[in-house]
Amino acid sequence: xxxxxxxxxxxxxxxxxxxxxxxxxxxxxxxxxxxxxxxxxxxxxxxxxxxxxxxxxxxxxxxxxxxxxxxxxxxxxxxxxxxxxxxxxxxxxxxxxxxxxxxxxxxxxxxxxxxxxxxxxxxxxxxxxxxxxxxxxxxxxxxxxxxxxxxxxxxxxxxxxxxxxxxxxxxxxxxxxxxxxxxxxxxxxxxxxxxxxxxxxxxxxxxxxxxxxxxxxxxxxxxxxxxxxxxxxxxxxxxxxxxxxxxxxxxxxxxxxxxxxxxxxxxxxxxxxxxxxxxxxxxxxxxxxxxxxxxxxxxxxxxxxxxxxxxxxxxxxxxxxxxxxxxxxxxxxxxx
Amino acid sequence: xxxxxxxxxxxxxxxxxxxxxxxxxxxxxxxxxxxxxxxxxxxxxxxxxxxxxxxxxxxxxxxxxxxxxxxxxxxxxxxxxxxxxxxxxxxxxxxxxxxxxxxxxxxxxxxxxxxxxxxxxxxxxxxxxxxxx
Numbered sequence: 001x002x003x004x005x006x007x008x009x010x011x012x013x014x015x016x017x018x019x020x021x022x023x024x025x026x027x028x029x030x031x032x033x034x035x036x037x038x039x040x041x042x043x044x045x046x047x048x049x050x051x052x053x054x055x056x057x058x059x060x061x062x063x064x065x066x067x068x069x070x071x072x073x074x075x076x077x078x079x080x081x082x083x084x085x086x087x088x089x090x091x092x093x094x095x096x097x098x099x100x101x102x103x104x105x106x107x108x109x110x111x112x113x114x115x116x117x118x119x120x121x122x123x124x125x126x127x128x129x130x131x132x133x134x135x136x137x138x139x140x141x142x143x144x145x146x147x148x149x150x151x152x153x154x155x156x157x158x159x160x161x162x163x164x165x166x167x168x169x170x171x172x173x174x175x176x177x178x179x180x181x182x183x184x185x186x187x188x189x190x191x192x193x194x195x196x197x198x199x200x201x202x203x204x205x206x207x208x209x210x211x212x213x214x215x216x217x218x219x220x221x222x223x224x225x226x227x228x229x230x231x232x233x234x235x236x237x238x239x240x241x242x243x244x245x246x247x248x249x250x251x252x253x254x255x256x257x258x259x260x261x262x263x264x265x266x267x268x269x270x271x272x273x274x275x276x277x278x279x280x281x282x283x284x285x286x287x288x289x290x291x292x293x294x295x296x297x298x299x300x301x302x303x304x305x306x307x308x309x310x311x312x313x314x315x316x317x318x319x320x321x322x323x324x325x326x327x328x329x330x331x332x333x334x335x336x
Numbered sequence: 337x338x339x340x341x342x343x344x345x346x347x348x349x350x351x352x353x354x355x356x357x358x359x360x361x362x363x364x365x366x367x368x369x370x371x372x373x374x375x376x377x378x379x380x381x382x383x384x385x386x387x388x389x390x391x392x393x394x395x396x397x398x399x400x401x402x403x404x405x406x407x408x409x410x411x412x413x414x415x416x417x418x419x420x421x422x423x424x425x426x427x428x429x430x431x432x433x434x435x436x437x438x439x440x441x442x443x444x445x446x447x448x449x450x451x452x453x454x455x456x457x458x459x460x461x462x463x464x465x466x467x468x469x
Contacts, residue, residue, distance in 0.1 A: 079438065
């Protein structure tokens with residue numbers, strides 16, 4: 001006897017016992033058997049049919065009263081059965097998609113890996129956490145032959161898989177740039193052309209690009225509509241916005257970018273971020289940029305990596321551990 | 337009833353006539369109550385598709401036999417607009433089902449065998465079989 005027949009027998013037994021005793025134990029049995037039906041993918045119309053057969057066994061003389069109404073019920077259950085099967089199928093599909101995205105996220109992580117370079121006299125910290133599985137933020141470091149370091153931080157408007165795909169493209173465009181150093185404004189202008197030609201018109205990318213020369217302490221930078229960073233001057237004991245004008249990447253093929261510079265002195269600090277940081281919310285309202293400065297101040301005696309970790313933890317908690325947007329924060333301090 | 341018969345679908349009530357003919361034939365062939373209801377629901381879906389999207393067409397029924405099996409063959413045909421994107425129409429959760437699990441994927445689930453031929457601008461022919469278990 002297969003398990004289906006066994007369930008049928010159990011169902012009939014439970015039903016006749018319940019009709020006789022109206023006992024809670026039989027109802028508990030019904031609950032258990034209903035779970036067993038679900039596990040075995042028994043559809044509702046088949047259960048109604050089981051019920052009909054059991055009733056006919058118990059009340060053979062009432063066949064004419066039982067059958068029409070029960071057959072009516074059986075007919076009414078058919079669409080439920082279909083909807084249930086569709087739901088099962090969609091659930092399986094969803095699991096498949098989820099695991100595909102997991103693989104893609106792992107690949108993306110590998111592709112986008114960038115090591116924090118060792119630069120004498122510079123203490124660098126970085127954290128980048130995606131809101132969903134895939135990250136639409138991007139940061140990268142390159143150490144040039146002459147000892148200078150390039151730092152890029154970028155954000156695709158949007159998140160999830162499309163944003164991550166666009167970011168992979170940016171990374172390859174940057175990798176293909178010649179090894180000899182270009183100015184930050186030239187780099188943004190070239191990336192702008194790549195994005196304009198290859199990315200969906202509705203998708204925009206903001207980027208802040210900086211180069212730091214350890215010998216002179218100069219920081220050159222350009223921005224393509226990116227969230228302004230902060231510069232902390234130890235001497236003035238003050239945070240100021242690092243604002244640079246420039247159109248977001250991908251709007252107009254002929255956009256040009258300006259380049260500015262800052263002189264870093266000992267214990268000065270540069271903070272670069274994406275709007276996932278500034279658009280954190282507190283009690284349903286966006287936080288102010290000053291709020292970020294306050295949190296950084298609290299931890300600025302620590303190493304750069306410790307600062308970014310603590311700041312992230314602070315805002316993660318503020319949002320009830322549920323990020324709305326990809327969060328990237330880069331801090332570097334001049335230590336000598 | 338002949339082993340080969342058909343119902344023309346032109347108005348909504350013709351769906352009921354098609355259901356009736358399909359149910360009686362499946363009873364004669366020897367299908368149980370549950371399968372009769374499933375076959376009838378499949379016929380409803382096919383007939384409603386004709387009524388909604390093609391305007392008119394036919395549902396044909398045939399009792400079929402192999403050496404060791406008995407079954408029913410249902411053919412739905414129309415000269416309507418045809419189906420442009422078959423894989424989309426056969427996909428679960430496609431809009432016409434609206435989460436009801438119905439539509440052509442529903443028909444395929446209710447029956448044992450399913451085949452569809454369609455040409456845009458010319459029409460659609462769906463053949464589907466179910467065997468007595």
